Each structure stands twice: as structure tokens, then as C-alpha cells.
Amino acid sequence: MLTTEQWIERAKNLRPKADLFIDGKFVSAVSGKRFDTLAPRDGSVITTVARGDGADVDAAARSAAKAFESGVWSKTDPRHRQAILTKFSDLILANREELALLESIETGHPIGDAMNVDVPSAARSFRWYAEALDKIYDEVAPAPRTALTLITREPLGVIGAVVPWNYPLIISAWKLAPALAAGNSVVLKPAENTNLASLRLAELAFEAGLPAGVLNVVTGLGAEAGQALGRHPLVDKITFTGSPAVGRMFQTYAGETNGKQVALELGGKSPHIVFEDVADIDACAEAVAWGIFYNAGQTCHGGSRLLVHESVHDRLIEATIKVAKQLKMGDTLDPSTQISAIVSERQLERVLGYLDIAKNEKVDFALGGNRVTPAEGLEKGYFVEPTILTNVDNAGRIGQEEIFGPVLAVTKFKNTAEAIELANASEYGLAASVWTQDLTRAHKVVREVRAGTVWVNTFDVADIIVPFGGFKNSGFGRDRSLHALDSYTALKTTWINLGSDEPK
Structure with missing residues (x-):
């Protein structure tokens, strides 16, 4: 672990990429607007971040939909996705210090925790879902002998993932890993004041071999980029972690547009x-x-x-x-x-x-x-x-x-x-x-x-192996575990007529 002085020096020399990540490359917001992101430790400006809005969300959603429809990721062999996500996990760990600094400097989370908890946890999420891909089976229903009935899982399409500022890497990984493993494309909207680690994460995913358009990141204000993502007709599902008030907004956006699925985790008073x-x-x-x-x-x-x-x-x-x-x-x-x-x-x-x-x-x-x-x-x-x-x-x-x-x-x-x-x-x-x-x-x-x-007789002991979510106003979504894969897939029934059961 570096010393305090070394981390401070690295923070001073930090030149993070802070544009939108769309279709496999960094691009400026269409409007050209930017906003400051601040360091909670001293209130200083770290950098300026691209202020994406509806036009940028549209570009990201179209890129994600195009990638999905092409099958460049959605229709590939599960073992291919497994290999890419495993490499992505390795790259996260290989860039541990950089990711930890980006997360820590924006969130105020202690650098030791970012290094020893946040980054390794994110890497584990991607590796765990990657390893699960060749161990999940579809089903054969108990149909009459005159038929063969198959129940198969298919990716939903374009997922809009909206994550909070308290644990950007961990919660992004909880959503991205199962969504990508299932074959979906994703548009990620980070919280307004914690964008830098998410942008670097997307770049590393592309470096690992994730095709252009499969993972896009649009930074910006909730009322602009967040609302546009919630209302976009090409988005098939929103997964959101944050406040109850904003979660209800996403339900409204979905109801007023294409009726997309909405999964919410909305806080607690535990x-x-x-x-x-x-x-x-x-x-x-x-x-x-x-x-x-x-x-x-x-x-x-x-x-x-x-x-x-x-x-x-x-x-x-x-x-x-x-x-x-x-x-x-x-x-x-x-x-x-x-x-x-x-x-x-x-x-x-x-x-x-x-x-x-x-x-x-x-x-x-x-x-x-x-x-x-x-x-x-x-x-x-x-x-x-x-x-x-x-x-x-x-x-x-x-x-x-x-x-x-x-x-x-x-x-x-x-x-x-x-x-x-x-x-x-x-x-x-x-x-x-x-x-x-x-x-x-x-x-x-x-x-x-x-x-x-x-x-x-314990508290806050958890792992990717078990689901996480709540009841009542804490929402109804579930991150983590194999159950999360279910939430990013749709079940398809295939009924095959085998003809008469009479012997010939």
C-alpha cells in the first residue's frame, strides 16, 4: 500500500478521462456542456465531467440496441462471454490502484477500503457470473408424450443501470455483471458526483474484448440524463439503486413510455x-x-x-x-x-x-x-x-x-x-x-x-452468492446471486408437436 503522501501526490497528478463512453470510445456531450466533480476530503475540483442529456442517452441507447440486435454479444456462445468477463475481472485487479483512487477521491471512501474491499469485490462479481455461465441449464417441462416443451432463457435487450454515489464500483458490478453475462447490452448512468471509476470500468471492459456498444456510460444530471434513460423507448429494463423518491420517478417514466421493467433498491432504516x-x-x-x-x-x-x-x-x-x-x-x-x-x-x-x-x-x-x-x-x-x-x-x-x-x-x-x-x-x-x-x-x-x-449474532456479512434487496419502501429488486441472472432474462416457451403417440 502506498503512503498517504504518495496517494496525495497521485491525486494531484490525476488526469482522469471524463467524457461519455459510447460505442466503444470517449466522446463529448452533444451540447458540449460539462460540470465539476469535487473531492469530499477538501472540497477541491478534481476535474470537469461531460454533462450528457437526452441526445447523448439516445446515442448510447441506439448503440446498445444495435449491438444487441447484431448478436455480436447477445448471440455468442456462453463460453465466449465467460472468457471476456473473466479477462475483465483480471483487468480490474490489475488496475486496482487506479480504480481505488478514482473511487476514493470522488466518494470520500477511505483509500484502504477502496483498495481492499471495493475493487476486489467488483472484480469478484464479474468473475463469479462468468464462472456461472456454463453451469446454468434450461428446462424441459413435463408435457404429454406427443410434445416436447422447452423453457429457455433469453436476454432482455438494453438495460439502463442507474447507480448511487456511495459504492459506485461495487453496485455497478452487481448490476453490470449479471446483465452482461446474460447477453444484454447496458447503458450505465452513474450518480452525478461519482463518475470517474465507472468511466474507467467501461474502458477496461472494452479492453477485455467487450464489443463496442455493449456497455455505454452516460454521465450527467439525474433530471436530464437519468430521466432520458428512464423514458427511452429502446431501453427494456431500468435497474436503479437510490432514494425512494427517484425510484418512483423511474416507475412513472416507464409507465408513461414503453412499460419497461423497473427493479428498485431504495434504501433502509435497518x-x-x-x-x-x-x-x-x-x-x-x-x-x-x-x-x-x-x-x-x-x-x-x-x-x-x-x-x-x-x-x-x-x-x-x-x-x-x-x-x-x-x-x-x-x-x-x-x-x-x-x-x-x-x-x-x-x-x-x-x-x-x-x-x-x-x-x-x-x-x-x-x-x-x-x-x-x-x-x-x-x-x-x-x-x-x-x-x-x-x-x-x-x-x-x-x-x-x-x-x-x-x-x-x-x-x-x-x-x-x-x-x-x-x-x-x-x-x-x-x-x-x-x-x-x-x-x-x-x-x-x-x-x-x-x-x-x-x-x-452478526451484521453486514455478505457475498455475491446470496441475493440483496428489500421489502416495502426498500424496493423489490434483487442484486447478487443466481437470482439476479433471472432478472436480466426472459423465459421463452417452445412447444414442439411430436405427432401421435400411437405405435406405427
Whole structure:
């Protein structure tokens, strides 16, 4: 791993490609417009990015549709796609430092995490789906003897993938890998303030042998490029991760145009549910602290609510504060940093606004609550210290709304029934965790809690092998696992008449 000084020097000399990637090459936006992308660590301008709009989305969608119809990717042997995606995975790892820097400098995610988590995770996604391609079988239905009935999977066509700013590489890979593996073409729309790693990813895919037009990237504003992608008649499906409000917009766009499929993952307010018989308070505290303070709380399934039995409340809060105080907050480009910046000034103001709301709701600030400067030269950076709020009313705004920052909301409960009621008293249902030694209670709570993922005596342990998504306002899409391949394919039935069953 490079030193902090070496990463800072590389950041200063960064000259990333920041145009649109359409039909296998970088091109300027038709309008010629550009916008600044900023570094959260110090608020400085990294570069200017092409501001794509409807005309550019149209060019990308047409390129993707042309590639799909030609069969240059969609009709190739699965082993051919397997080889290309495997090479792509290798190239991601070979360019690990560059991709990590691009991701870290735009998102504020610590460089150590970008190097050791984000880039390897993206590479694994592409390799895993590549390896799955020659292990998936179609079906033969139990038809009468006079017929042969086949059920086969075919790619949908053009996929519009819209990804958020908190984990651009990881979430892009979750969507791109199964979509491409299935034979689709893709138009990727990154978040407005995190574009650079996605553009480099597309270039590496082309270098790996992905044909021109199969993967296009249009950078730009959501109201311009995002809406145009959602409304484009050549797009067969939108897969979106982001806020509920924007997700509903994509449903509207689809309904008002060609009725394209829409898959949504829309955030959460995920609870830890800690019972009086929790086996290890210190291990629980470690999971609670990391579950909300990792990536400065900017994680859709982050454990932002702590529902804790009143008998262990004080011990757990004390232990969680101890862990939080040991986490190193610092420069994004310091390899030893564990917590760094909020992604943008706008998001910083949102988090600080919720802390003001917390004061109005008269919750107790057990830890933190302030904007800070963790190191010299970062005075203009977007940093909020780890914050723990206790005596939170679960029905209040702090208990209900997704803050998306390093803020933990703590609420006590008296019994299992109340714990389940509090956990489900949320518009979201993305994830939850249960902490208990009682196996029967653990199973009961897991069944009763409405969440797409429920951990027992752990938190945020995941892999590409299992699906990820939620219930209720957390959306209904599923990324990861073989189930994601199903979502990027359509089933075709073939019924073959074999004639009379009478012997001749």
C-alpha cells in the first residue's frame, strides 16, 4: 500500500478521462456542456465531467440496441462471454490502484477500503457470473408424450443501470455483471458526483474484448440524463439503486413510455435488535459501531437503528461508544483512516440538518453530533464525527427517516413483541440483525421481521452468492446471486408437436 503522501501526490497528478463512453470510445456531450466533480476530503475540483442529456442517452441507447440486435454479444456462445468477463475481472485487479483512487477521491471512501474491499469485490462479481455461465441449464417441462416443451432463457435487450454515489464500483458490478453475462447490452448512468471509476470500468471492459456498444456510460444530471434513460423507448429494463423518491420517478417514466421493467433498491432504516441474553456485548458493540460508521454511515443497509432491551441498554451504549472512539477518522487518502468524508456538501448539510432535528426532538447526544476537521488541510472537507443518539422516539423523524450519515438512533424495548413491533414500524425493510442466544426466539424474530436480509449474532456479512434487496419502501429488486441472472432474462416457451403417440 502506498503512503498517504504518495496517494496525495497521485491525486494531484490525476488526469482522469471524463467524457461519455459510447460505442466503444470517449466522446463529448452533444451540447458540449460539462460540470465539476469535487473531492469530499477538501472540497477541491478534481476535474470537469461531460454533462450528457437526452441526445447523448439516445446515442448510447441506439448503440446498445444495435449491438444487441447484431448478436455480436447477445448471440455468442456462453463460453465466449465467460472468457471476456473473466479477462475483465483480471483487468480490474490489475488496475486496482487506479480504480481505488478514482473511487476514493470522488466518494470520500477511505483509500484502504477502496483498495481492499471495493475493487476486489467488483472484480469478484464479474468473475463469479462468468464462472456461472456454463453451469446454468434450461428446462424441459413435463408435457404429454406427443410434445416436447422447452423453457429457455433469453436476454432482455438494453438495460439502463442507474447507480448511487456511495459504492459506485461495487453496485455497478452487481448490476453490470449479471446483465452482461446474460447477453444484454447496458447503458450505465452513474450518480452525478461519482463518475470517474465507472468511466474507467467501461474502458477496461472494452479492453477485455467487450464489443463496442455493449456497455455505454452516460454521465450527467439525474433530471436530464437519468430521466432520458428512464423514458427511452429502446431501453427494456431500468435497474436503479437510490432514494425512494427517484425510484418512483423511474416507475412513472416507464409507465408513461414503453412499460419497461423497473427493479428498485431504495434504501433502509435497518435495526439491530439486541435482546437481554446477547452472548457477547463487546462483539455486539463492535458490529453496531462498524455497521453505522463504516463509510461515514453512507450505506443503504447500514444499521442506523439500535433497538435494545432495557436491561442491557447502558452496557451496550457504553461499549459502542468505546469502539466508536477507537475508530480513526482522517484523510480519505490516508491508508490508516477508517472513517472519512461525507460525499458532498449537500449531503453534509442534510446530515447536519437531521442533527438539528434531533435536538428539537429532545433526544440525548451520547456521542458526537458535530462537523469536524480531522487533519490539517481538510478544513473545507465534509466530515461529521460518529454520533450516537439515545432515547430516540422510534416514531419520530430521527427514528423513521434515512439520514445516510454516521448517526445511530437508539431506542429501548421491554419484550420480544415490542421489539418486533418497533423493528417493523418503518417504511423500509432492507436489512436487520438479531442478537440472542435463544435459538427459538431468533427463528421467530427472523420470520416476523420484514426485511430482505436478517443477520443473527452478526451484521453486514455478505457475498455475491446470496441475493440483496428489500421489502416495502426498500424496493423489490434483487442484486447478487443466481437470482439476479433471472432478472436480466426472459423465459421463452417452445412447444414442439411430436405427432401421435400411437405405435406405427
